[in-house]
Amino acid sequence: MDPRHVNAVVVGAGAGGGIVAKELSEGGLSVVLLERGDWVSFETHGQDELLNQRTTVLGNAYGPDDRSPRVCETAPGKWAVVMPNEGGYANNAACVGSGTVSYGAMAWRYMEKDFRMRSTYGAPEGSTLEDWPISYADLEPFYEKAEWEIGVSGDMSANPFSPPRRRPYPMPAFAYNREGVMLEAAAKRLGLHPFPIPMLRNSVPRAGRNACIHNRYCCGFACPNNAKNGTQNTAIPAALATGNCELRTNSIASEIVVDDSGRARGVRYFDADGGARYQTSDLVVASGGAIETARLLLNSKSRLFPNGAGNRFDWVGRNLQGHAYSGADGLFEEETFDDVGPGATIAISDFNHGNPGIRGGAALCNEFIRPPYGFSGMRPPGAPSWGKAHKDYQRRYFKRSVSIRGPVQEMPVFDARMQIDPSVRDSWGIPVARLSGSRHPHDIEIGRQMAARAEAWLKEAGAVTTWTNLPGLGLSGGQHQAGTCRMGNDPKISVTDKHGRVHDIDNLFVSDSSLHVTNGGFNPALTIMALGFWVGYHINEAWKGGKLG
Amino acid sequence: MGAPDPAPAGGGGLSRRAALKLGMVGVIGAAVGAGSTVAFARMVRRPQPRYRFLSDAEASLLTGICEQLIPRDDVAGAADTGAVDFIDRQLGGAYGRHRQAYRAGLESFRRTCIQAHGAPFQDLPGDGRIGALRSIERGEAPAALWGEPSQRDFFSMVLAHTMQGFYGSPRHGGNRGYASYRMLGLNYPQVLGQNRYPKA
Numbered sequence: 090m091d092p093r094h095v096n097a098v099v100v101g102a103g104a105g106g107g108i109v110a111k112e113l114s115e116g117g118l119s120v121v122l123l124e125r126g127d128w129v130s131f132e133t134h135g136q137d138e139l140l141n142q143r144t145t146v147l148g149n150a151y152g153p154d155d156r157s158p159r160v161c162e163t164a165p166g167k168w169a170v171v172m173p174n175e176g177g178y179a180n181n182a183a184c185v186g187s188g189t190v191s192y193g194a195m196a197w198r199y200m201e202k203d204f205r206m207r208s209t210y211g212a213p214e215g216s217t218l219e220d221w222p223i224s225y226a227d228l229e230p231f232y233e234k235a236e237w238e239i240g241v242s243g244d245m246s247a248n249p250f251s252p253p254r255r256r257p258y259p260m261p262a263f264a265y266n267r268e269g270v271m272l273e274a275a276a277k278r279l280g281l282h283p284f285p286i287p288m289l290r291n292s293v294p295r296a297g298r299n300a301c302i303h304n305r306y307c308c309g310f311a312c313p314n315n316a317k318n319g320t321q322n323t324a325i326p327a328a329l330a331t332g333n334c335e336l337r338t339n340s341i342a343s344e345i346v347v348d349d350s351g352r353a354r355g356v357r358y359f360d361a362d363g364g365a366r367y368q369t370s371d372l373v374v375a376s377g378g379a380i381e382t383a384r385l386l387l388n389s390k391s392r393l394f395p396n397g398a399g400n401r402f403d404w405v406g407r408n409l410q411g412h413a414y415s416g417a418d419g420l421f422e423e424e425t426f427d428d429v430g431p432g433a434t435i436a437i438s439d440f441n442h443g444n445p446g447i448r449g450g451a452a453l454c455n456e457f458i459r460p461p462y463g464f465s466g467m468r469p470p471g472a473p474s475w476g477k478a479h480k481d482y483q484r485r486y487f488k489r490s491v492s493i494r495g496p497v498q499e500m501p502v503f504d505a506r507m508q509i510d511p512s513v514r515d516s517w518g519i520p521v522a523r524l525s526g527s528r529h530p531h532d533i534e535i536g537r538q539m540a541a542r543a544e545a546w547l548k549e550a551g552a553v554t555t556w557t558n559l560p561g562l563g564l565s566g567g568q569h570q571a572g573t574c575r576m577g578n579d580p581k582i583s584v585t586d587k588h589g590r591v592h593d594i595d596n597l598f599v600s601d602s603s604l605h606v607t608n609g610g611f612n613p614a615l616t617i618m619a620l621g622f623w624v625g626y627h628i629n630e631a632w633k634g635g636k637l638g
Numbered sequence: 639m640g641a642p643d644p645a646p647a648g649g650g651g652l653s654r655r656a657a658l659k660l661g662m663v664g665v666i667g668a669a670v671g672a673g674s675t676v677a678f679a680r681m682v683r684r685p686q687p688r689y690r691f692l693s694d695a696e697a698s699l700l701t702g703i704c705e706q707l708i709p710r711d712d713v714a715g716a717a718d719t720g721a722v723d724f725i726d727r728q729l730g731g732a733y734g735r736h737r738q739a740y741r742a743g744l745e746s747f748r749r750t751c752i753q754a755h756g757a758p759f760q761d762l763p764g765d766g767r768i769g770a771l772r773s774i775e776r777g778e779a780p781a782a783l784w785g786e787p788s789q790r791d792f793f794s795m796v797l798a799h800t801m802q803g804f805y806g807s808p809r810h811g812g813n814r815g816y817a818s819y820r821m822l823g824l825n826y827p828q829v830l831g832q833n834r835y836p837k838a
Contacts (some may be wrong), residue, residue, distance in 0.1 A: 135807075136807075137806070138809075139806040141804055147728065147806075428824075461653065461819065461822055462801055462806055465801045474797065475708070475797055475800075476709060476711055479707075480711065483821070483822060484821060484822065487822045487824075488822075
């Protein structure tokens, strides 16, 4: 028997979906929140370096598993099936809270120019670079909501490039670890403006949860102390507490049903026992992340939209972006390691904009603690990778290294995309995503400049050996995936309007990183959360008298 | 290090994996079916293989390779601390897709040592073993002896897995006694709350 009709089905309980479910259920709508994964906890995998969200050589601790393959283009015209823990899959966690359970929890607001990339810089040839249909000022109150409701520790007073804010952070910033202290002094000598990274972690006890205990392994892992704030321990419990929201885990959405008049009627999904279910609703919100949301839309074919919901002009699944991470590594004579996790504490925003000859840039941060296996791959070019020399290097430098990385803002490319594979299906029989295309060459130019800045910073901090890390042209995506259902004012060159409402389907919304027109030179989580509040607010505004206006 | 660059996929894909799984099911089924005193007597008489996937000869060669990749010095190396057991265990699970690469690659490796270096790997002098490994790392061994995997792919696969065994959690079979964590001076397991509070 199919479940009773509700006002809203939200597909995906991550950063975007968890928040929109809370907003709608607090607004009085009855909500079903479908999540393909399950609740996860620290207890399952602990601090296993080979089995976590960041290093997946023994599997995906936070899902999905091999029941959900994808297809990747490995060379022009050559396709290969890839499993979720393999390179190229571009995985996002499949669990309640999704990536916000195990993320590094950097809490960035994008800058004003990040919303106006095209009018600031002009699009390079071969890029669909565009402005967002909303400004930073539009989103500012919703960034604030995310910072206060989910919980951020930070202090932007030392960052002159920070976009304007009306209210300070709810918790004080974290102190620098040893690397941070070294890098702060060096940055100031270089005339730069270092500041503590804002974090979705509790620097003090807050909202009934503990303060951070500076665990070594944080980025890639669930928190043993519940001090890291994701939707799984904030927005989703709040949604459930209203009594209006039902969370269904292990539920795999296969299709949004769109009727012949072009309205969404509900969502078909498979429940935890594999049974086919049809949940009808007054409205649907797709929040599966940039790849899975686009997949769901493209798999939702109807009379008016034979190529998938919202795909009248062939924009769904395109402009897949991530971040072209760039930076530098350095080795030191003195110990840099103090085991104060998670390790990333200091940033500069001096190079996000205003760089000569390039569009945008990146925030530069010191890296999270490099664990032992990860460190075995951290070598200057040409250094021996095995034998006695390997072991000597591990011993000598494990506690004497610093890495700086920046998430380079990418130039969107129309052919960097996910499509529906014509033959491969997942364990539920649903056609899977296939990924193809490459980054824009300009990303590499930006990366080179960011890496040079990072290397200079390390040298000033006293590194005796330094080398740069540059991005390649391979398709982006991964945990920072974005852009596949961009918002815009012109239905011909975007998928949703500025409120996340799919053009032509008045009761279908998107609320996740798919909406990002560009992806900022920052980690995207807080922006996804802010958009969750934004989309949720506008749905509630349109919801009058028990139906959607 | 955030979103990883897509790497070429390992090929193979569903069909081979599915076939492997079916093969394993078959073995388990047979064992259950043969739960008799006859089977028990056989088990007692015949020496059982020490490993789950690797033959004793393959395991011995792999041990020799691991000894060179992370050698013993004043502290234990990869082979001393269970790297081969780790790899063998994973070949029945997370490394399942690499089974054929190990089977074929170890055979190519064995023949390379005999034909290009004049002796089995384990009988080469220390320098000779390092030289043999280096030639395979660089793709300089006789091409006729290598098919799928290529010698360079085989080398980088075994190197990565050896590192994972030596530096990963002991719960997977390698890094016995927390050897690598001791070597690096990392306290482990971490005691929550101990020395982890920020200075005021």
